[in-house]
Amino acid sequence: MRVLPIEVACDESGAEGEKLVGGNTDVFCHASVRLTAAEAADCVRELRALIRSPAVEYKSGHLLREKNRHALEWFLGPAGPVAGRANAYLVDKRWLLLLAFAGRLLDTPAFADDPDVTGLGAQGVASVLYRASRATARPRLWTRFLTVLNDLMRFGAAGEAASAADLVELAGELRPNEPLAAVDGLLGLFGRHRAGLDALLRTRRRPDPLLPQALDPLLPAILRAIEHWSADGAPVSLVHDRHVTLTEARMARIAEFHTESGPGARLSAIRLVASGADPRVQVADYLAGVARKLASDELLGTADPALTGLVRHHVDSRSIWGDAESRARVLRAV
Template identity: 45%
Template sequence: MTWQDLEVCCDESGSDGENLTGGNTDVFAHASVRLPVDTAAAAIRETRDRIRSPAEEYKANHLLREKHRAVLEWLLAPQGPLRGNAHVHLVEKAFLVVDRVAELLLGDASGAPALFAAGRRCLGDARWGEFLRSANRLLRVRHDGDPALPVEGFFRTVDDLRRTPVPAVPGAVLDALAAARPRAEAYRAALLAGPPLVPVLNPLLPAIVRTAAHWSAGEHRVRLVHDRQNLLTPERIAWIEETARRSGIRLGGLRLVVAGEDPRVQLADFLAGIARKLASDELNRRADPALTALLRPYVDPHSVWGDETSRAPLIAEVTPSAPSADINSAV
C-alpha cells in the first residue's frame, strides 16, 4: 500500500523537566498543526494584524489577554484556521507522578486513578502534597546529597498515609507501594550507573509518540517537524521512531527546526500555550466555559488526566481505537 505523507509541526508548553510537583505549571501541553506553510503564514499575519502589538515575536500570552479575547476566539473557532488541522495532548502533571510511581514500583498503574482520586479528598492537601513531592523526588534522575534519601522520604510518607482510613482500592495500592521498597532501591541504584535514555517523569517523548499516532490514522504516514529541544537528542529521536514502529504507528521521521523560522511551528506554539493555560484554569476551578468549549475539539481523548471533574469539560468522550500497550507504557 502507498501511504499519503503528512507533515505535521509541533511545539510544547509547560515543560519543567522532571519537576512535576514544584515547577511553574501544573499542566503540560503538546500541540501539533497540519497546514501548508503559506496558510500558516497567513494565519500568523492575520493574528498580528488583529492584535497589533509591537512585539517582535508573538506568544500565546498575547492571545490570552482579555483585550485580545476576540482574536483567541477567532483562532479556535470552527471557522478559524486551526479547526480540523490541529491537535493537543494534555498531561496533568500530578497524576503523571502517581501513574509513573505505580508503574515503576508495582509494574501496574491500574490503581493509580483510584489512589489519585482519593488522595486529596481523604488525606488532606498537606499530606497528599508531601506524597506527590516525595514520589517526584524518588523518580527524578538527579538527586542532591545522599542518593538513599529519596527512598527513605518516599516510604516514610507512604507509611504515614497508611495510618489514615481510605477506600479499599487506594488503600490496597498504598499497601502494595509500602511492600515495594526493593524495587525503589534497585531503581535508585541503577540511576547511579547513569541516567536512563528516557526519563520516567518527562512527558515530552511519549507525547510525541501519541501525536504521531493521532496523525497517522487511516492511510497516512506522518513526518513530524518539532521546535528544537535539548531533550530531543539523536538517541531519543531514534527511541521515538523505534517506539512508534513497534506500536504500528507510521512515523516517517522527526526533524528539528527553529520555531521562528516555520509559521506552522509558531501556530503549534500558540495552541500549546493556550491549551495549557485553559486546561490549568479548568483544573483549578477558574475556567471560562466558553473558551473551554472552543478548546475541547482539539484535545486528545488519550490525554493523561486524573481529575475526572476537570477532565469532563476538556476532553470529548469519544472512543477511538485503543492505543497499543507500547504507547500506554510510554505515556
C-alpha cells in the first residue's frame, strides 16, 4: 500500500553561504512546519490581529518586539499553532567552522601527528579553540583570526584573497594571551606547519555547482529536515522558500539521493515558492527568525529565560551547537 507523503514547509534565517564568521549573524536556523495551508493562514491572521501592525507582510522582527511579547508567547507556546508540528534546526556558525577545520586537520598526517593534536579528536580540537575564542579578553582579535581561517577555507574570491601568512601572524598574537597549554599548542600549529597551511586549508578544486558548498549549512539543514519528518517511514514533500543557492537543478541533484526510488525512500518532491505565496512558508519564516534570534541571545548572554524555554520545545536536538553551557537550555531533550 502506497503511503502518502507528508508535506512540510521550510524557510531559513541567517544564511550567509560559507561566510560563518564576521558576517551579520552568528547563528543559522532552518525551520520546517507541518501545517495545512488553512491552519497556516489562520496563524498568520491571528498574529495580525494580535500585533496590529500596518505592515503588508509580517516578519519575525514583528513578533520579537517587546510590545508584541503576548503574540510571541502564543506562537511558541504549548497551545500555539506550531506546538508539536515544527522543527527548528540551529547551527552555531563558529562551531561549524571549527569542526570543519578540525576535520581537515585530522585528515592531514603532518598535522594529525603533531603532539598537540594527538588524542584530541575533531571534537576536542574544535572545543579547545571554540572555548578559547569565547572566553578571551581579546574577542576582536579572535574574530579576525577566525575570519581569515574561514576565508582561507572558502572557494572563490574570498579564499583567493585570504593570506595564510596573516593567519600565522594572528595566531602568534593570540598565543601570549591564552593561559591554557592546549590553546597555546593548537595556535602554535600554524607557525610550526606554516609551509603546509595552504594545502590544508585552501579549497582549490572548483565545487560541483549542483552540490552544496562545503561550509554552507543550508543544504545539510534541508537534508536534516527530510530525515526528521520521515522518521516514521513516510516520504516527505518539501515546500521551500526560494533562495539564491537553491536552484531547481541543485535541488533536483540533491533529491536524487533521497527520492522514493532511492536510498531510504525519504523524499517525494521539492517545490520552491515565494514566501508570500504560501502561508505555511510564512509560518516557517517566523519560527526560523525567532529561533535564530533567541538562540543568538543565549550565546551573547542576553537571553530571556522564559522565551528560551518556549522556543526550546521546537529546536532540533541534533542542532550543531558548540556552547556547552547553553546547550541544555537551547536544544530540545532527546
